Each structure stands twice: as structure tokens, then as C-alpha cells.
Amino acid sequence: MDRGLADQIRRAAISIPSNIAEGNGRGSNRDSLRFLYIARGSLCELETQVEVCLRLDINPAEDAHSLNDRMALVGRLIGGLITYRKSRPD
Numbered sequence: 865m866d867r868g869l870a871d872q873i874r875r876a877a878i879s880i881p882s883n884i885a886e887g888n889g890r891g892s893n894r895d896s897l898r899f900l901y902i903a904r905g906s907l908c909e910l911e912t913q914v915e916v917c918l919r920l921d922i923n924p925a926e927d928a929h930s931l932n933d934r935m936a937l938v939g940r941l942i943g944g945l946i947t948y949r950k951s952r953p954d
Contacts, residue, residue, distance in 0.1 A: 866922070873913045879906040880938065884945070897949045904942050911935050 880903045887899025914935070918928040 869913065869917070869922075873910065873917075876906050876910040876913060879903070880910070880942075884942070893949055893952050897946065900942055900946050900949065904939070904946070907935060907939055907942065 883899045883903040883906060887896040887903075890896060890899070911932070914923070914928055914931050917923040918925060
């Protein structure tokens with residue numbers, strides 16, 4: 865795998881839980897929501913990078929499908945957290 869692409873994938877993957885944790889640590893609902901949206905953006909970035917790897921035939925299709933299933937779950941979890949945070953007063 866291209867070293868630059870591998871580094872970008874690592875950064876996007878690490879960014880997801882890091883942003884969730886940072887937003888939660890800020891203490892306000894507004895900040896938490898803002899960082900949840902950033903985490904969701906990083907997830908979208910990761911999904912794109914996995915698709916690029918698949919199209920360039922860098923990763924086997926089975927690995928890409930497994931990753932897509934996991935990323936879909938993470939997306940649903942982030943979406944649930946966003947819904948929950950939106951329902952709470954700030």
C-alpha cells in the first residue's frame with residue numbers, strides 16, 4: 865500500500881474516537897455535538913479511502929467489505945449519539 869495513503873487512513877481512523885472523546889471532555893452539549901460531526905466527517909473520509917484502496921486493487925474485496933460493515937456500525941453509533949445530544953438541553 866502507498867505509504868501516504870496508509871498514513872492518511874491511520875490519521876482518519878484515529879481521528880474518529882479522538883474527536884468523540886475531545887467533544888465529550890469539553891463539558892458542553894454544543895461542543896460535544898460539534899466534535900461528533902467532526903468525527904462523522906472523519907468516518908466519511910475513511911470510507912472514501914477504503915473505497916480508493918478497493919478501486920486501486922490495493923486491498924482484497926473481502927477486507928473492504930468487512931471494513932465497510934464496521935464503518936456502517938460506527939456511523940450508526942455516531943448518529944445515535946448525535947440524536948441523543950440534540951435531544952438534551954445545552
